[in-house]
Amino acid sequence: MILPKLFWEFFKTGLFAIGGGMATLPFLKNIGETTGWYTYGDLMNMLAVSESTPGAIGINMATYVGFTCGGILGGIIATLGEITPSIIVILLVAAFLKSFRSNRYVDRAFYGLRPASTGLIGAACVTVFLEVLTGLRLTPAGLGGFLNKVALTSGSLFNWQRLALAAVLLVLTNAVRKTRDLHPIVFIAVSAVVGVVFRFAGA
Amino acid sequence: MQKIWELFITFAKMGSITFGGGMAMLPILQREVVDRKHWATEEELMDYYAIGQCTPGIIAVNTSTFVGQKVAGALGGIAATLGFVFPSLVIITLIAGLITNFSHLxxxxxxxxxxxxxxxxxxxxxxxxxxxxxxxxxxxxxxxxxxxxxxxxxxxxxxxxxxxxxxxxxxxxxxxxxxx
Incomplete structure (x- = not known):
């Protein structure tokens, strides 16, 4: 049965992803790797749609990944799984609001949690960079294995077309004052057009 | 019961007009929760938001639960959260279904x-x-x-x-x- 497993996987994601939507990405990557339900490429497409539609990115991702794995019911179960820990934790915290905010252990734990959560997102970032922009692919160690592998999967090491687009987008989203505050949906739409015009998938 | 329904509807409305989640949701929350419905003060909302960022899960979901439970207890928290995720469920399911049909092109x-x-x-x-x-x-x-x-x-x-x-x-x- 896929549905109980979906609920459990997304329950864990909701419980351990600290810092909002993007923090769920390392967990979703891990679910894909361990179950084989979807590839890195699939995950990237789902993230793009989730950024371009209304609603919280984390929730959109949960619904989309759940839908990919188990249809309409899968989407509902995954989303409920992800919000259940939030509801439980917040209802508990609300009961002890004052003591939670001033609790020094909570404060100290977050001193370590914030950089760790960022490190996990950074690692997911490196993984998708390799996958999308280069011919290299990170393959998670198989069952019982511990060390991940990196190997060349396509002919050339660099995908120059895609690297060029990435460089332009990096500049437009950070350095150019006129464009950097535009909504991500604008850049996603432009990239889609560039992908079609220059046949990025080779199709 | 009317409060529970009102929470669900209000948060569903916010869920359907927020793009980008988390940070993007704050101004919309301020308008609906503080200015229009008077469900929380500006300071309370900032507290909820701060805690929502440093508790596990999606920030917007955590904040929804917080506001909901303040207005109508645990049930209110659940109603607000379900309301917030409802539009996502509908929209993403529709789009995902569409994309699956066209993905071979x-x-x-x-x-x-x-x-x-x-x-x-x-x-x-x-x-x-x-x-x-x-x-x-x-x-x-x-x-x-x-x-x-x-x-x-x-x-x-x-x-x-x-x-x-x-x-x-x-x-x-x-x-x-x-x-x-």
Whole structure:
């Protein structure tokens, strides 16, 4: 049965992803790797749609990944799984609001949690960079294995077309004052057009 | 019961007009929850938001639960949260169904190959933004690098990194306090 497993996987994601939507990405990557339900490429497409539609990115991702794995019911179960820990934790915290905010252990734990959560997102970032922009692919160690592998999967090491687009987008989203505050949906739409015009998938 | 329904509807409305979640939701929350419905004061909302960021899960969901429970208890919290995720469920299910039907077309494949490049850059930008807030001294920089490298090299669930980092944070800060 896929549905109980979906609920459990997304329950864990909701419980351990600290810092909002993007923090769920390392967990979703891990679910894909361990179950084989979807590839890195699939995950990237789902993230793009989730950024371009209304609603919280984390929730959109949960619904989309759940839908990919188990249809309409899968989407509902995954989303409920992800919000259940939030509801439980917040209802508990609300009961002890004052003591939670001033609790020094909570404060100290977050001193370590914030950089760790960022490190996990950074690692997911490196993984998708390799996958999308280069011919290299990170393959998670198989069952019982511990060390991940990196190997060349396509002919050339660099995908120059895609690297060029990435460089332009990096500049437009950070350095150019006129464009950097535009909504991500604008850049996603432009990239889609560039992908079609220059046949990025080779199709 | 009327309050519960009102919470569901109001948060569903917010869920359907928020683009980008988390941060983008704050101005909309201020308008609906503070100015229109008077469900919470500006200060309360900021508190909820701050706690929502440092408790597990999606920030917008945490904030929804918080506001809901204040208005109508535990049931209110659940109603507000379900309301907030309801539009996502409908919209994403529709779009996902559509894309599945068209994903074999050449131009759709090419478009998504372009989009994937953009998503790479967006994830990179998000990481840099978080980095500025999370890495505040040498020790947090070490935690960031250790987690980054070891989660790339090792086949370990992110859960372990989160648990170990929380422990590390408590221990490091304890030593600092004792040393002072």
């Amino acid at each position: 050449a131009w759709v494949k090419n478009a998504f190959a372009g989009i994937q490049v953009c998503v790479c850059v967006l994830i990179f930008n998000a990481t840099v933004k978080l980095l500025k807030k999370a890495v505040v001294d040498r020790r947090t920089a070490v935690i960031f690098l250790v987690v980054l490298v070891s989660s790339l090299l090792l086949n370990l669930s992110p859960v372990w990194f989160v648990l170990l980092a929380a422990l590390a944070g408590i221990l490091l800060k304890n030593w600092e306090v004792k040393g002072a």
